[in-house]
Amino acid sequence: MFIQGDNIYLRALEPEDLSFIYEIENDMKLWEVSNTQTPYSRFLIRQYLENAHQDIYEAKQLRLVICDSVTDKVLGLIDLFDYDPKNNRAGVGIVVQYAEDRNKGIGTAALAMIVDYGVNYLHLNQLYANVAVDNKASIALFEQAGFELVGIKKAWTRVGNTYKDEGLYQLIY
Structure with missing residues (x-):
């Protein structure tokens, strides 16, 4: 699989x-x-x-590598997970691994590409993302892509001796 964007591409x-x-x-x-x-x-x-090599219908997930179009440098990963073909939805997660590659539009471009793939090839009705309420960069990324906060899961994730709230973001096409 190879999904080409302007400055990045997604591959298997x-x-x-x-x-x-x-x-x-x-x-x-x-x-x-x-x-x-x-x-x-x-x-x-x-x-x-x-x-x-298993397709998303079999594995219920799809992990793609985010690469720079010019250098082929591996920049991060973007995942579709919990794929539900009956209800046409999936979760989405993304990581741009290295700090020097962040805040350059890589995550924005990769998310736009996976949204397009979900709509046009998987015929999804919606994508969702779970984001810690203190993860300002991820919140900004998903909100910029049109995801809406639909709820807060209170004390959802244990980190050390504390619990963090987690936001549920949805993008319904």
């Missing part, structure tokens, strides 16, 4: 992405948003990549 996972996925999945700063509790081994990630 490749075996060569093992080190990048390993880095992201084991970045403890991201565990809060990914609900991860333990590190992933290279072995488990290799197994995951071997099964990444």
